[in-house]
Amino acid sequence: MRILHTSDWHIGRTFHGHSTLDALRDVLAVMTEQVREHRVDVVVVAGDVFDSATPAAACYSVLTDTLRAMADTGACVIVTSGNHDSAARLGFQSGLLRGGIHVVTDPASVGTPITIPDAAGPVHFYGIPYLEPALLRHLWPEARSQAAVMDRAMDLIRADLSERGGRSVAIAHCFAAGVEPTPHLERDIQQGGLDVVPLAGLAGIDYVALGHIHGRQQLAPAIRYSGAPLHYSFGEGDKPRGSWLVDLDADGHVETSWLDLPVPRPVVTLRGPLADILADPAHLPHESSWVCVEYTDTLPERDPMRRLQERFAFCAKVVHAPAVVAERSSRTYVQRVRSARNDAELVDAFLVHVRDGAGADESERELLAEILDERVRVEALA
Incomplete structure (x- = not known):
């Protein structure tokens, strides 16, 4: 079975005040063509479909159009909710979609798979919506942390799988141990302490498709983050955009390859004296990029954003970061x-x-x- 693993679409997110909706629509259209071209059987979207619990109307059309286009290729689509999504709103959307599209938002459904067969037999897809411990005490009163609720969810999955047999895929939205987050980006779930999910807790599944981290990462051969399809911060500028193509054989072994997605507008951070950045011909390729400037002059410059935007029309952030900072006196x-x-x-x-x-x-x-x-x-x- 061939699976496309993607996540963190964040439909409706802005980039320093600029809408990303049109760019995301175009990128998701390319992803849909990749699903068709590579004859993908199942697309899994591991959470944070929307960026907000109250997405604007235009966001719903992007999601609906994309999911239906993917289903038109012949692939099944399985979507789970993330910490940015409103499970209720995303779940409501599922009632408006046709067969072959599954939206998993109810924690009570954890342990009940969506089973999709191929020539080698059934493959059980276990969707795990984002699990907020404080909201699950009526279901699992003993689970009071991200690690605890994920352990509980995975125990239910393994118990169900032991009875059913066959191959398995888990889809989750969490911080897994060993991950490298983008600083100041993956908000709301905090890395560290009780919120880190140990890798051992994800064992026993043929492939684990994770969401929440915006850069692709491999924590184990069969445990991976796909990252987001767009760059949503300057901290992501050096991270490729794309998705994992996963081939699951008859014995449950996986082979993976990376499918790149186009970058509508590159993201770059330039550092140096302001006058050099404004004049250096080496920066010519970045004049149409999203630009963050960290200028290293000792003293703040006058009106740096206006001056930079005269050259870099899409300069979105300016930071004064002196290369040399005068030593502070002990006197007040x-x-x-x-x-x-x-x-x-x-x-x-x-x-x-x-x-x-x-x-x-x-x-x-x-x-x-x-x-x-x-x-x-x-x-x-x-």
Whole structure:
């Protein structure tokens, strides 16, 4: 059986205030053609289909059109909910879709597979919707962490599988031990402590299709994250976009290959002095990219975003990241002000305070001296 493993579509997400809906629609259309071209039997979408619990109307049309187009290729489609999804809204959507499309959102269904046969026999697909421990105490009162609820879910799956026999695929949305998250991106489920799901808890299944991490990762030959189909942050810029093509043989062994997806607009971070970034011809290929600039000048520059967007129309983020940061004095600002012997030292104390330890340079001291001298002259004439 041939399976396409994807996840984290995040329909409706914005990129620094810009809509991604049209770009995502185009990328999902390419994915659908890959399903057709590679004669995929089953597409699994491992959670975070929407980016919000209250998606806009246009988001529903992207999902419905994509799932129906995938089903038109002859593939079955299995979708599970993630921590960004509203299980109720995503589950409601399932009632509007035709046969061959399965949407799994009810935790009570864990352990009951969607069984799809091929020439070698049945393959049992166990969808695990995102499991919030606080909302599952009526079902599993002893489970009070992500690890505990996932253990409970996997125990139910293994127990069911032992009775049915055959090959198996589990679909889950969680942090698994050993994963490398994108900093500040995969929010709401926290890596660390009780929320990490040990790999041992995912054992006993022929293939485990995971979602939640936005970069592809292999935790074991048969335990993988596919990542998101679009770049949703600058931290993902070096991570490829695509999905896993998984071939499951008659004995339950898997062979995997990676299918790249197009990147509608590359994501790049440029670092260096602002003047160099504005002038360097080496940055010519990035003029149509999403750009984050970390400029390393000692002092903040005036209106850097406007200046950068004159060259990089899609510059979306500017960060002042000085290459050298002046050593901070142990004295407080109040202490420096009180010890100032004249107005020039008073102004310098202020500059040190607001510019991360950088006081007036030589040209600024000369300018301050001229201004202060002129003030004294005007006051004397008055």
